[in-house]
Amino acid sequence: MTVVKGRTSPDQQKAYQDGAYRHGYPGRVSIPRVDLWIAAFLGLRRQDSAVGGVADPSSLGMSAVFAFLCSCALVVAALAANASRLGEGWAVPAFYCAIAAIFLPAAARIIHPGASRLERLALILIVTAALFVVRLIRAPVAFIDHDEFLHWTTVNDILEAGRLFLPNPLLPVSPLYPGLELITSALVNLSGLSVFAAAIIVLAAARMMLMLALFLLFEKITDSARIASIACLIYMGSSAFLLFDVHYSYESLAIPMLAAVLLASESRRMEQGDAAGWPTVVASMVLIVALAVTHHLTSYFCAALLCGTAVMECLRQGASVMQRRQAILLASIAVIAPVAWSKIVGNPTGSYILPVLAGGIHEVAQLVSSSTSTRKLFVSDTGALAPAWQRYLTMAGVALICLGLLTGFLRSLVFNGQHRNASILWPPTRWRLWRSSLLVVLVLVTLAYPVSIIFRLTRSGWEIGNRVGSLSFLGVAIVVAVAVAAFWHGTSRGWLRATALAAAATTVLVAGVISSEGPRILVPAGYEVSADSSSIEPMGISAARWTREWLGRDQHFATDRINRLLLSTYGRQQVSTTLESGRDTGMAITAADLGPMERKLLIDSGVGFVMVDLRMTTGLPGVGVYFDGGAQDRNHMVPLQASSLLKFNSEPDVDRTFDNGFMVIFDVGRLGIAGQPAVPRKRTGEPVQSLERTDGDLQ
Template sequence: MTTLLERPAVAAASPARRTAHPVAVATLVASLALLVQVLGYVAGWAGHETTATVGWYVGFVGLVAPYAVVLLGERLTGPQRLVAAVACSLLLYLSWFLTSPLLATRFDETLHVTTLVTLADGAGLFAQNSMLPVSPHYPGLELAAVAVHWVSGLPLVACQVVVVVLARVTLVVALFLLAATVTRSARVAGLVVLLYMASAQFYFFNAQFSYQTVAIAMLAAALLFLARACDPAETRPWRPMVAAQVCLAALAVTHHLTSWLTLGALWLLALLFRLGGEQLRARRTLVAAEVATVVAAAWAAIVAPLLVRYLGPIFDNAGTELARLLALDGGGRSVGADGGGAPAPAWEVGVMAGSMVLWCLLLVPAAYAAWRGRGVGRSRARLLPLVLAAAYPGLLVARLSPAAGEVADRASTFVTMAMALVVGAWLVPRLREVGRLGVPAVVLLVLGGTMLGSGPDWQRVPGGYLPGAEQRSVDATTVEVARWAGRHLPAGSRIATDTTLGRVLPNFAPVEPVTSSPGTGDAVNVTELFLAREVDDRSLAIIRDGDVDFVAVDTRITGQRVRSGSWFEGSQGWGEQAAVLDAEQLGKFADVPGVDLVLDGPVRVYDVRALTGERQVFTDRPDPVLPGDARPGQLALAGLALLAVVLLGRSRLQTLVATPTALLVSLPVLMALGAVGALVGVEPVAGTVLLALVTGAIALLPAAVPTGDRRPPALPAVAALAAGVLVTCVVVACLAQWRAQLDTPSLPAPPVAAAEEAR
């Protein structure tokens, strides 16, 4: 595959006249907007949530608008458009990430961090994760992160960032090149990426350390490679075909639903090519679909029983609620409302509604043009993105149901990708007619989609403790208790607690929440234990059946209504009686014979091992300031290796970076490396040796052949200034979170007698 700068589809839009450093100027403006958001985050950590919310909205508009200006304009080369698209996507990621840069606190993230921690600790593949049993069986995300940790010694939180950033860059580059390949226009490709950022999932969900983040990137990369392999002008189609299979295999071990949807799309594409008389494309697509199906089926067969138990209830609930919604039988939800029913402000509903209406207005003429064979070509394969784009109004209806809305949120990633392609191809030739309305329209689409996918305002900014509110329930107290558990609770301890503590504790401590998740082997629903008003025979039976060692009670939820999800894992079916708990229910463990209070405070931890006749022992480990460990010595060696590559193999490194294949298959390579580490043990010495081998291999790559007197362009001063602003944003955000959440004194150890017995 040729380099990014040499692809005809990318370079085709080179203008006759250029503006000096337009992307750098846009990045500087966006960086200053990000600084506004970060200052708002600092205010949020200090308890001024309104200031944080206003800063988020002002900064978000300032993030999107400058890139909309340059990507909608005519005076950019193809490579400049690609750089602008990547830069915009990364600054939007920073906007989200800097709300909690030192610690993963979102629901899905904490569940995947548990799998990552067990891998990094050498537990091997398929170690149990009671809160998300399916995660260890689709470990592509975690394998890539553990590979980074293995060879570099970086803290796990930094490894998570590396993987997510790599996935986001892969997604944007692949989507840009795919759109450029289909439409033969870099300007269309830039607009397609910009419109895709209006997906309800792009800003929030697909920025998390979660398996869909990597899966979507692998999907886009596989489609790009397959498009290249099906190009009749490709002289060596086996190369992109192999690369496509590598990405599809990585997808198969990363995310179940995305993998299956991709397989369905491949089989449909092969059929459409066949019906359209495109025999070459049909044969090659069919081969890709057959091989990928075998790989995905073989992997799914290993975990089939677990998948049925895990996915079955999700689709059952979604179908039931959607049927009730269509029958006008209630059970719906207000647009923009949180799980507790608190409505969004009217102006926010207006922005979200405006973005949805605008999408529909754009889709009507764009879909008609695509149907007539204009914009996205005349191949029958155009029917696939056309049908997906036409499904958008159905997703809007499904959002009115809680469970069906979750399915609609996930599906919006794929539907928006198709809409961006169909609308972008139709809209670019008409941008002059749109005139100055283009930038406000794009900002409305991206802002409205982001608000729709990221929930209420408290989801978007840091602030004070909110009970039952996802990441806003993870505050300094929550982290203190998790670190206390990491120091003192014996490995393998089973804890009955609420959902928030249940997902955070395993990030810091080798403990296991007692859950009702299918696939754990000893699933027990602890909801009834907490709803009871006294520790009766039924409560004792739950403790025995669940092998419960400790009960952790967060007294701050007393009298509160959950804002997101449910108080306890498995309590969704308990209705109103599980929505609000009183002091009697949460305080019943005090003064019960055989139950010892080992941690007092807003969160109380009770030792119930005496009820089952187990010895009451504790441990004394080092303080786990953050999940996982950092290896300073190995990190220093990794830095020296990177410096050696930069100094000794600069031209070779430039050749490697400028090749799309190297970027797009980097995540599968990391997954394979992580699998090796999980099998042989992620020992630092082995990782350092491996890093040395990789460094030597890069040094032996053929050097780039100089072309005349061309030299790499000097970094403009405006770009250097933007980089300085971005560094400031990261430092300020990290310091704010450290002071608000992590810079706290240690909680007292359990009773002295128990500690002495442990010694």
């Protein structure tokens, strides 16, 4: 660029060269160059001065004050949860406010450069512990979420039989990946605790391990404790973080194990000397194998990350031959371990995952071609519209994440360069000069986040979007953190900008919780039809326990999706599911008449008892289905008919064994077998419990 001499001062000439002036005339300010603004916005040139901290790294700072603030917010959360059980309308907004109060003050302190490394780590662990207590406040004495019952059944089988791989009709794949259940059952046997108490201890340890591993991992790949702590904050904004990933489910243990694998892998790369990295390689291999027997999807995702890292390590200039060999070895083990384990246990994941994936992709294709209507956003399957504040917060959270990705994607790649004057337009001789291959892979993983949003717009693909979104947040967290530290906050030392950014991070957190749980985050005052945690209540539990006491264990039941959870865990009964047998017994229960097809379905399924819940006639299903979600169990416009559920009363070879006024158990063991006693069980002669209801009418 040519500078016109003699007409400008040295400062003006410097400004001209930097793009602040277009013309060399004194006193005349030109239009700023848009290309330089875009370059600064996208982060095309590295700026290290904006990402560091300024405090003593060994100081705990104000962490004790923030711990006290979190405890006060937890008191509010407990009051809100109790108010929800009493039917108070203010309970859910107050609960969300308590979550925000836990997060916001600590987030502002972490984003501010004045916090030390030790204080940042302490604040991350304090907020993590407080948010885990939120999960306990929501369900303090027992499991209430759908997936928890599936794995509770598996751990009960292990404890009672003393061996693995017993069939679980609720989730046939669960016994084949018993990592979580093995740890829980070991703790139960050693301590004498209940399964619920042992599970809470395991989940709490896993959650703390996850955040500690993520902090150390992000710190290693960015060489910045400030960026690492901000990335941990952003990761908490994942829709699965607050509740889903602390359910008693195998993914809740698998995600921390994945973080530990990545941390060990990155520690291996940073070891001095080729031989020094082998101990961490061995540790990584052990963790990879343990992950392979814990959760299928997470182990496949781990394989993808390590394979991508190995490719990038082979391309990276400056990597030693031994580092490349170790990266290839870890990638090979990460691929072999889950595939080999799947083959050993009978390859169950194909029939379990592929149909869901195929259905989601099909709906996305129809959505793109505009040949089908999308899932109605913020509208439940019962037709209830989410409150306006929840809708606006959710959209704001997604928009903030997208803005962070826009300003952090290229900036993260530039930040990963080995030279301080690196830019995205490196000279060809420097294109492969990056510090961390894993950071490059995590940046590329963020491309899956928009895909997860598209899947969430469909009905069948919502679960896929939820899982993909939570895994992609490993990359989203670090990319957005780089954008926050290097661009949005910059070199500011004041509290105003840090507080504003903390408010934005809090919006992302609350938006993630809303997108996952919505208005049903708390247990309501009354029973809700087929609404998972909102349908778990004492009446159903007592009925399940009655079957265990009076009918004996291991009877074969056909019932709806809620009561089979209770029968399998509290009643220790066998239940009929489409996943296990391929037969949808719900069709026989909801049919208007017990015809030959319905009889054959029950007989072929080996069903001995049918439990019908007449509360299903009072409303539409909260999750869209009453039973297994077959063709006849979707898109309900009206509730089920009581006359259809009670048709068994008129059958001569069916006896009514239990009736508490809302729930009825029919003995169908004599269907097709003439002359057999109705209830050939260990205890007979007890009078049937009934509240005098005529057939088809609920008094």
